[in-house]
Amino acid sequence: MATVKPFKAIRPDAKYADKVISLPYDVMNRKEAAEMAADDPYSFLHICRAEIDLPEQENAYDQSVYEKARDNIAERLASGVFVQEDKPALYIYRQIMDGRVQTGIVGCVAVDEYQNNTIKKHEFTRVEKEKDRINHFDVCDADTEPVFLTYRDDKRIRTIMEGYVANHEPEYDITSDDGIQHTLWVVDDPELVKSLTGLFDEIPALYIADGHHRSASACKVGLKRREEHPDYTGDEEFNFFMAVIFPDNDLKIFDYNRVVKDLNGSTSEEFLDKIREAGFDVEEKGSDIYYPEGKHIFAMFLDGKWYKLTARDSIIPDHVTESLDVAVLQNSLLHPILGIEDPRTDKRIDFVGGIRGLEELEKRVNDDMEVAFAVYPVDVDDLLRVADNNMVMPPKSTWFEPKLGSGLFLHSLK
The missing domain is CATH 3.30.1760 (Conserved hypothetical protein from pyrococcus furiosus pfu- 392566-001, domain 2)
Structure with a gap:
């Protein structure tokens, strides 16, 4: 069954959230990232594409790129642009695009469940892309961007989310430059967190919708940390990686x-x-x-x-x-x-x-x-059916929109 764990997110102070949020690292090239962040020193692109803060070099995967990302995180924590939660929480994350709403849970999922296929895949990954994010997460000591997961809709989870949203003020409610509305609620009540994690424990499988390279890389960083700490208990943060988990009925796949x-x-x-x-x-x-x-x-x-x-x-x-x-x-x-x-x-x-x-x-x-x-377009049922049969889709089969906002939450591996 699916483990979903609360965590102490590193995230922007509310007054900076609209300046920090960016598109994911892999939807633009270096030049485009530099142009997007040129007038915004707070943009998360300075972390997920930290090469834009260094002189242009032939090797975009140089160690200095990952060290710059790590330093930028530390600087933002020191200056108060980023804060870290005092206690573990889950988060309700809603996106609205062209009137279409998708609402999910932000939490951490288990490296072991990626390994045993409780978290199901539908794509192959490329070694060079994995290495990039392995180095990024490892040097930053954090999962800097979440994996996009889905599950077969469960009315009980949806009812809890809808009830919480209706009765609580969001931590962020912002619209990014691409017109997508991003709203985030912090769920830190221990009983409510227990209810949500208990319901996910009854979900037989989670499915990677988008982010196969991020999930593979996060898993390999966790396994690397286990080798470095042979006395690990399984409760350490490096045994888990960050995900946004949306019900399948909310999702739309584009051609x-x-x-x-x-x-x-x-x-x-x-x-x-x-x-x-x-x-x-x-x-x-x-x-x-x-x-x-x-x-x-x-x-x-x-x-x-x-x-x-x-x-x-x-x-x-x-x-x-x-x-x-x-x-x-x-x-x-x-x-x-x-x-x-x-x-x-x-x-x-x-x-x-x-x-x-x-x-x-x-x-x-x-x-x-x-x-x-x-x-x-492929539909979500196609994706779930392929993953359930332990198969992979042909290359470039799915395009999900909206993309997850980057920079709204990070997961420390410490």
Whole structure:
């Protein structure tokens, strides 16, 4: 069953919260991070992307980057920008985006449950990205950004959250630069904390929605600390890592679309013929943007026109992951026709989160690409089903919005 543990969060003093909050570290490059934080000395980007406070260097993963992040945390604690709770607490965290509300619990989850798959995964991780966050968490002596988890909705947990929100003032209620409202309540009443942790103890599994690299890295830091402290009891903070846990019914997954640099030697007409031969019905839709209407239907932008591609039943396998639209597109079109064998490493393909809209696909094709594909979004049930079967989704299957705000809570490993 799922362990959810209260912790003494390090977090911004309320008067600084709107200045500290930032987007997560992995949704921008160094230049973009530097521009975002240029006029804001309090921005959490000075911690999660501390390289912006150092002279530009070839190695973005130099030890000095992590030491600068550690020093920036210490400076903010010393100056009162950050404070640490006197006693362990859970937190209710609400985000509102375009009128859609998701409300979850912030707490710590167990390294052992990541290991034994009580915390379920649906993606592979990359070693170099893991190493970056391992070094970051280890040198900072803290989980600096939370993992985004979900669980199958439980009315009892929802009732407690809704009741608490209705009867208590929030610690923060701010709107970030991207228009997302972030509201945080501190739950430090021991009996209420006990009730919530007891209910999570009845939840059979938690699922990583977003943050596979952060969770893998946090787990490995915990295991490293165990090696360094062979007399550990299991209660130390390094045995746990920080997460925001939302019920599945609150979540929305956006499409994650593809753009490809060339037609692999084909003319446009040859390419369209090959798509038909591969098992798709092709319908020209004209110059107006066309949005896929459902599963196994794709939108394609080519030569200034949109096309509707409908996968025939003959190319849709009866398989948990291979029947996902991103897999059908990869296995029946991108690989055999365009020669994209491994989308994680091939330089001819790029990915565009659906939050940018299909206008971004047109822009990319008119700029530096030849063809674009819009995919109907994966739903949360797909994600849970894949994870329950101990499988992984194809690369770049899910794009969650809103992104968690970074900087509102840190978990000390001491």
